[in-house]
Amino acid sequence: MGYYTPELRARLSADGKMLIAFIGVERFCQQQQIHHSELDALINHAWTCLTMGNSSEQWDAWEAGFHREKIDPMDDVYPDDFLQSMPEDSKIDLENLLNHCVEITAVGWGGEAYERSERHFEKAIAILEKHHIPLPDIEPFIRVLPRYYYRKHRPVMSAEQAQDFRQYVSTTVSADQQGCEPQ
DSSP states (O other): SSSSSHHHHHHHHHHHHHHHHHHHHHHHHHHHHHOOOHHHHHHHHGGGGGGOSSSSHHHHHHHHSOOOSSSSSTTTTTHHHHHHHHHHHHHHHHHHHHHHHHHHHHHHHHHHHHHHHHHHHHHHHHHHHHHHOOOOHHHHHHHHHHHTOOOTTTTOOOHHHHHHHHHHHHTTOOOGGGTTTOO
């Protein structure tokens, strides 16, 4: 996995890894011309981690938001029209990619080791690499979501700040992939 060095990845929180992986999902779907409102809702939900306060109720609600009625990567639930819209050769990769995106942070919900989130991140990156999907620059994520931030002390972004950050990082490309512009 040549996109990010192990030293850079070690400085990034699981939430940061998840958001990078979801940018990869967006770029994967652009490349494959896959569009679905349920997928958009799932991706948008992931980004709300930037605007959440520190209460356990908010984090519980955020976790529950990944178990949606019509799309739930952790339980392999996808809308029929979503599955039909996917090219057959990419269907399994997208399903696995979505599962890894959610699992990157889900392993922390149960208090499991950071290393498990890293393994899911590596698997997500491998799928993106297989499809030649450029990844965003990691540095902004390290600044905003460093590995050892404490949710209790983490500054909460306004919805506008979170949207600006998302827009910025979604248009960047990792330094070692220069020339591979996002679509």
